[in-house]
Amino acid sequence: MLGLTKTDARLYLIVIGMLVFAPFLLNPFPETSGLAQFNAGYPDLMQKLVIFGIFAVGYNILFGLTGYLSFGHAAFLGIGSFAGVWVMKLLTMNVIPALIIAMLVAGVFALVIGFVSLRRSGIYFSILTLAFAQMCYSLAYSVLTPITGGETGLTLSLDDPRILGVSQTESGNIPVPHLFGLDMASATTIDVGAWNFTFSAGYYFAALIMAFAFYFSIRLFRSPFGLMLRAIKSNQTRMSYTGLNPRPYTLAAFVISGMYAGLAGGLMVAMDPLAGSERMLWTASGEVVLMTILGGAGTLIGPILGAGVIAYLESIISTIGSTVLYNWFSGLPDGIANVLVNVIYPFVGSGWHLTLGLVFMLVVIFLPGGIVEGGKRIGGLFRRRQDKTSATTTAEPGE
């Protein structure tokens, strides 16, 4: 199917299924139950999950395949966001041109930064990308304020000269992002008993882009180009000895992953037209590294899982306050409830970064292959047990 092998096609169909049915899958708890706050089926969060999924899938093309640890990819995300907002300010509120321009601009920046950074490898490469990203962030935050909005961020305003379209709607509002007239923020809600399922145009548009992005990533993984990138990861020196110059391949991977990041940035502003320079901070780059590692770097599905888990945890855990905790433990005796709340409280709410850091460390220490490897190990346990039982019942023929 679509030029994919059978296993890849199955994986792709699973991802498509997850994307299509996400409003149901992420809404397992009825509204009336106490667990409703764990529901993730609202448009904002679903869009975030998908956008970070695209970002991580792109990052995986560089880090997972080539092994180059870039600590500056958030810069491309930020550049994509700024480019997207400017297209909306100057050209049209249709999201398609914004996305295309965001990708292209991020790609150009990635070409320049990659061309310079890829002259070095290993830790030097990480630090060079980090330096470039910090440079972009500092400039966006200070000197480039006319272009980037500086501290306040870049937003649409009522007097934007929009060439294709109007500066203001008839009611005097800023027009909303749309896809050929389809409002990105529009959503329909279906009530089924105690469940509310929200279907938003913005989410399905992002999911469609994700489907394309993931398809491209699978094809790239299975292509001779992907194989070349793997070869670079395993032994670059040997590559050079065989007469191949690895630089063009790594540069192409860098630019492609930068364009993915730009696309993710463009999608962010397509959903919510504002961009801030804090999106480019190097800790934000660290987050996408974490997503890729957590899911499983170098695997197809890993980055999507990792991005989903992190974005979900961030949104859900950071909303748990002490009152919520007290509600949970209200059935327990006061003393025990207090102790439990005091133990858990530092890890939730505003302290969720602590949880993030701990997860990061635990994954790197115990599960370098991420969720995908974890799943394989668990699967392996069951399989071995089955093998054992089968071995005891059936006699193996002698060699």
Add this chain to the structure above:
Amino acid sequence: MEAIILQVLNGLDKGSAYALIALGLTLIFGTLGVVNFAHGALFMLGAFIAVTLRRVLNLSFETIDETRTDFLGNPMAVDTPYVEYWFGPEMGSAIIDWSVPIAVLLAIPIMALIGVAMERGLIKHFYKRPHADQILVTFGLAIVLQEIIKAFYGANPIPTPAPQAFVGSFDFGALIGFDPFTIMYPYWRLVYFAFSMVIIGAVFAFLRFTTFGMVVRAGMADRETVGLLGIDIDRRFVIMFAIAAIVAGLAGVMYTPILSPNYHIGMEFLVLSFVVVVVGGMGSLPGAVAAGFLLGILQSFASMSQIIEIIPGINQVIIYLVAVIVLLTRPRGLMGRKGVMEE
């Protein structure tokens, strides 16, 4: 001329901080071969040791002072710190006043302990793993440490002043024959610079003149051979790590009067110190120190209003720009040696 001298002086304190952190980083690079992204967090922990000590010294109990009354005529409640009660009012307030220098004494054992715990608990298991894994796990540790500090101390900067004796500025201009009051330089920055010189000198002397230092230098040059000679390299690694932690911690303690510490001060310095290490050349101690001062001074020159007028924003990017140029022209850094951290 005055302006140039002033900018050089202004760059010294930042440069000292960069040099001290970069010194520890490059020690760990060179000997242990570990890329420690949590090194900035050690700087931050040092700063918060000073903050904590000041808080502890300020712990007080409330007494009713009958001799003084508020505007309603009631006797006033007065807070007396325990130290003033124990050591007498004058001695007590002097101890509180001198909390930052006193914190240095406290920081040495605490940072050594933290360093040993970190090496034994975490870093030890990562000697054989790829650099990417080391970066990632220590990056995670840095996040955890700074979040713990944030949970206890909040997100706002906490002012931790220098002792009264060092408040004010030193008239540097008059000393070297310029008009008085043209080159003023805060006393504490001078102290910081002198302190960093002492620490850097001590680390160099330790490596130069002790047997331990000789082995460590040998290990930086050729780790395998030193191991083959039957030297217990493990124990030395722990000590090296502890020393690096102490240096970073002390840099943090003494920096608190210059910049009120907050929970992400470590991350800010970390990125810059990595750049410093790379510019200086990985694994080169003199390189790290020289590059630290060089970049600190360059940064203060770039912050001059005349320069900003010509090239806006240069003060924000000068360090990164220098790093990029150095790395592209001299890939091993200014004083880097062959074969360190090169895959």
